[in-house]
Amino acid sequence: MQEEIFVSGRDIPNIDPSLEIWHWPIGLYLFLGGLAAGIILFASIVVILNKEDEYPTTVKYASIIPPIALVIGLIALIYDLKNPLYSWQLYTTIRIESPMSWGAWVLLIVTPLSFLWVFSYFSELFPTWDLKFEWLKKFEQFVKKNRKNMAYLLVPLSIILGVYTGILLSAFNARPLWNNAILGPLFLTSGLSTGAAAIILLAKTAQERHLFGKVDLALIIIELGLIIHMLMGMYAGSEVQLEAMRLLVGGEFTVLFFGFVVILGLIIPGILEALEIKGYKVPVAIPALLVLIGGLIFRFVMVEAGQITRYLY
Amino acid sequence: MRYAMVIDTLKCVGCSDCVVACQTENDVPVGYCRDWITETVDGSYPNVVLELKSERCNHCENAPCVRCCPTGASHIIDGGIVLVTPNECIGCGACIESCPYDARYSHPEGGYVDKCTFCNHRLEKGQLPACVSVCPTNCMYFGDLDNPNSKVSRLLKNRKYKTLAPEAGTKPQVYYLI
Numbered sequence: 061m062q063e064e065i066f067v068s069g070r071d072i073p074n075i076d077p078s079l080e081i082w083h084w085p086i087g088l089y090l091f092l093g094g095l096a097a098g099i100i101l102f103a104s105i106v107v108i109l110n111k112e113d114e115y116p117t118t119v120k121y122a123s124i125i126p127p128i129a130l131v132i133g134l135i136a137l138i139y140d141l142k143n144p145l146y147s148w149q150l151y152t153t154i155r156i157e158s159p160m161s162w163g164a165w166v167l168l169i170v171t172p173l174s175f176l177w178v179f180s181y182f183s184e185l186f187p188t189w190d191l192k193f194e195w196l197k198k199f200e201q202f203v204k205k206n207r208k209n210m211a212y213l214l215v216p217l218s219i220i221l222g223v224y225t226g227i228l229l230s231a232f233n234a235r236p237l238w239n240n241a242i243l244g245p246l247f248l249t250s251g252l253s254t255g256a257a258a259i260i261l262l263a264k265t266a267q268e269r270h271l272f273g274k275v276d277l278a279l280i281i282i283e284l285g286l287i288i289h290m291l292m293g294m295y296a297g298s299e300v301q302l303e304a305m306r307l308l309v310g311g312e313f314t315v316l317f318f319g320f321v322v323i324l325g326l327i328i329p330g331i332l333e334a335l336e337i338k339g340y341k342v343p344v345a346i347p348a349l350l351v352l353i354g355g356l357i358f359r360f361v362m363v364e365a366g367q368i369t370r371y372l373y
Numbered sequence: 374m375r376y377a378m379v380i381d382t383l384k385c386v387g388c389s390d391c392v393v394a395c396q397t398e399n400d401v402p403v404g405y406c407r408d409w410i411t412e413t414v415d416g417s418y419p420n421v422v423l424e425l426k427s428e429r430c431n432h433c434e435n436a437p438c439v440r441c442c443p444t445g446a447s448h449i450i451d452g453g454i455v456l457v458t459p460n461e462c463i464g465c466g467a468c469i470e471s472c473p474y475d476a477r478y479s480h481p482e483g484g485y486v487d488k489c490t491f492c493n494h495r496l497e498k499g500q501l502p503a504c505v506s507v508c509p510t511n512c513m514y515f516g517d518l519d520n521p522n523s524k525v526s527r528l529l530k531n532r533k534y535k536t537l538a539p540e541a542g543t544k545p546q547v548y549y550l551i
């Protein structure tokens with residue numbers, strides 16, 4: 061019987077404590093990727109359903125966020141690469157088995173499309189600006205005409221982008237906290253929820269605010285369900301998974317996870333949004349900001365905590 | 374050709390000669406190492422078992438580090454050795470996260486990821502890996518598992534052995550005699 065195990069001797073100051081090779085930029089990148097995916101998906105659906113006039117914030121104003129978010133996210137990602145000068149190597153090959161690889165390719169397609177999307181609204185967004193060149197004006201007309209085609213393309217792409225932010229982590233069998241299939245849908249839901257929150261924050265009409273309030277509320281409930289699902293899965297898992305779960309439940313990330321992500325980032329904004337839909341006067345900026353901050357902290361917690369977990373042998 | 378390393382935990386005394394030999398041979402940056410010694414104490418007094426062993430990259434047959442590498446910098450060459458091509462590596466760290474044995478580190482100056490190479494440069498000259506060649510108790514063996522008469526094949530045929538975290542599904546090619 062094994063009554064006591066301890067392992068010593070692996071005293072490698074530069075490897076063991078700094079095993080955390082991924083730092084805050086990765087969490088930020090995953091958050092921004094999810095946020096962008098959410099807004100892009102909603103904007104595309106609105107365009108496909110021909111509801112642009114009813115939901116102008118979604119398709120026009122909020123859609124300025126994704127290109128900015130994706131660029132900042134990419135800068136953050138490259139900032140955390142240890143050999144960034146070689147980052148072009150990502151685009152010399154497609155490696156199906158590597159989520160990092162197809163994420164890089166999806167971003168290469170989605171980022172320019174998100175810029176084109178904003179460009180297709182250029183004269184509506186900046187009516188006083190003149191597109192100096194004739195060919196630019198022609199190009200604007202061209203993207204405008206193809207907006208719906210872009211939307212059809214962006215629906216699957218944004219879903220892949222949102223799921224990818226989770227699968228990037230869940231594909232690592234060596235890190236028990238990440239290695240569960242629920243992380244893809246969970247990060248997608250969280251990304252959509254932050255996207256809806258950003259739209260609520262910018263929405264000018266009560267109609268648009270209420271629709272996305274309802275959407276966000278539904279997403280928050282799904283997300284809470286998925287989080288319970290994730291914890292239950294770990295609770296029923298092997299010792300390595302139990303150990304991973306303890307980091308979130310009772311361990312060093314408990315306050316951040318339950319306090320800031322679950323309670324402040326999901327439950328309270330959920331209640332506030334429900335009240336607002338019921339007609340109570342709630343300043344919607346509060347739940348929307350809580351959702352956004354909660355989503356960001358969620359990514360930080362998962363990236364940080366996951367790296368501590370490992371196989372026991 | 375299927376290279377494997379066999380390490381006899383019953384003979385290892387934990388002297389760390391292999392660690393120093395590797396650092397010297399491979400110019401490993403100060404404070405880092407590609408192999409290391411672990412000491413495990415199992416059981417409670419008076420029935421205690423102490424196990425010492427030298428660990429390194431397991432050159433896994435089903436290597437998650439190779440699968441997750443977005444550029445192909447991490448790759449498997451003939452003989453099953455897992456290597457990293459420095460000037461293809463972007464330093465994304467995916468492989469570091471993917472390794473259940475934490476065998477990889479980011480090279481502090483180069484920015485690329487580095488780890489045990491089974492001393493491929495020595496094998497090409499017909500020499501043994503540095504760690505194997507210096508072990509004072511001769512507890513390490515290196516050879517070809519495809520050859521049924523090699524020392525490593527015979528040891529695995531005749532002795533009890535284990536691999537590390539086999540449940541990770543990596544099919545390690547470093548075997549420990551127990």
Ligand code: SF4
Nearest residue numbers: 430431432433438472
């Ligand atoms: S031990 Fe780690 S670095 Fe070596 S081949 Fe296996 S997974 Fe890759």
Ligand code: SF4
Nearest residue numbers: 442462463465466468
């Ligand atoms: S750090 Fe280098 S070797 Fe490792 S997965 Fe990234 S590109 Fe490949």
